[in-house]
């Protein structure tokens with residue numbers, strides 16, 4: 001179940017973290033569809049616990065499978081899926097199959113008003129009782145398979161997916177979402193479930209809904225969250241044949257490279273050459289909603305220059321199933337999404353350039369990022385050719401005869417004639433500007449009969465990358 005069911009030449013997913021369904025529907029119609037995004041990963045859709053201060057992570061603590069959260073209700077969800085599918089943008093849901101909520105003093109009331117007693121492992125809204133869970137124990141050794149898969153991840157009540165009842169409830173929940181028109185799922189904490197149990201669940205799911213434009217017999221796309229830095233007892237390899245797997249090594253290594261810890265010239269063998277999963281099994285990202293909050297090698301929106309370069313490389317190099325992060329501003333791990341005094345999530349607002357202004361970061365609306373989504377569509381199905389580097393942190397390469405990229409992460413200028421592999425003509429650099437009514441608002445590059453053009457990226461230019469492609473010819 002590795003096919004994401006993209007429409008046309010589209011091939012980038014965006015994670016609209018914590019967005020409301022009505023806002024996503026609007027975004028599909030007004031921005032994502034027109035800009036060629038392939039799909040949206042949405043935050044968990046089912047009822048969750050209400051935590052003090054409303055941290056984003058309360059949504060990772062389910063109470064029932066009713067589709068009411070701070071993002072909206074079932075009707076709004078269904079409306080969003082239909083409107084997004086209508087403009088060729090697929091919806092993938094973040095689903096929690098591993099666990100229910102953690103401890104809560106007394107009776108908890110969820111976002112749909114359902115009561116539960118997590119301490120007693122009692123979730124009448126499903127219903128689940130204590131016998132549907134593994135006995136309580138703590139994960140202390142992450143290389144102990146039993147602990148990782150049968151104890152509680154940060155105290156979250158651990159469902160027993162080998163039980164027929166639990167399986168039937170999970171399948172019913174996922175089938176309900178398929179009925180509503182989703183294209184697939186991000187499976188949270190997949191590593192904490194036995195792959196045999198997941199295989200049973202995935203293979204029992206319905207085909208995608210033909211009323212939403214999916215061909216007959218389409219299987220739901222599955223991408224599984226398995227964090228594997230290498231040498232782990234529970235490895236990504238146990239899951240990769242069931243569906244795609246999040247390739248965390250990609251995120252760490254691309255961060256290292258663009259932070260300058262590793263020369264860009266080494267990126268020539270990017271992908272499986274770096275020990276990553278085969279391309280069609282790897283869900284790739286510069287950062288995700290968890291690791292953007294950790295200090296370390298991973299880049300996030302707070303280092304915009306390097307972040308845009310890393311994202312450009314991510315979307316230009318033909319490896320993996322690409323996902324772009326779209327964040328809200330945070331100070332620490334618990335910062336809630338933008339919300340009003342009644343703790344309702346607020347809608348993003350945009351300035352005249354289309355950038356978000358009220359607490360939402362909306363990386364996907366940064367020109368340098370959405371332009372690379374367009375680049376990736378324009379060069380789809382071409383190979384990488386014409387690699388050049390200066391032996392250090394300046395590199396360039398072509399995508400067939402359709403696109404060209406150059407990066408300068410050195411402290412001196414890149415100024416020279418390079419092979420762009422493009423047909424002769426003048427091209428607009430889609431990083432420093434846009435092609436509007438036939439004229440380029442940024443740098444232009446003239447390519448001669450031999451495919452060469454003069455490339456300049458100053459060390460103090462606003463962006464350290466330049467991108468040309470055939471759909472942006474002046």
Ligand code: QV4
Nearest residue numbers: 057058060061102103154155156188189190191225227290
């Ligand atoms: C606290 C203590 C625990 C204690 C527990 C019980 O820290 O030691 O056992 O109380 O008393 C929140 C709090 C956390 C709290 C927990 C339970 O932050 O302190 O535990 O609730 O009350 C998200 C957040 C977590 C959050 C969780 C549930 O990141 O902080 O925990 O949601 O709300 C591993 C896994 C990987 C996982 C990653 C974070 O292999 O699968 O850790 N990633 C996914 C999601 C992630 C989510 C979960 C899994 C859980 O991407 O966002 O965690 O669904 O690497």
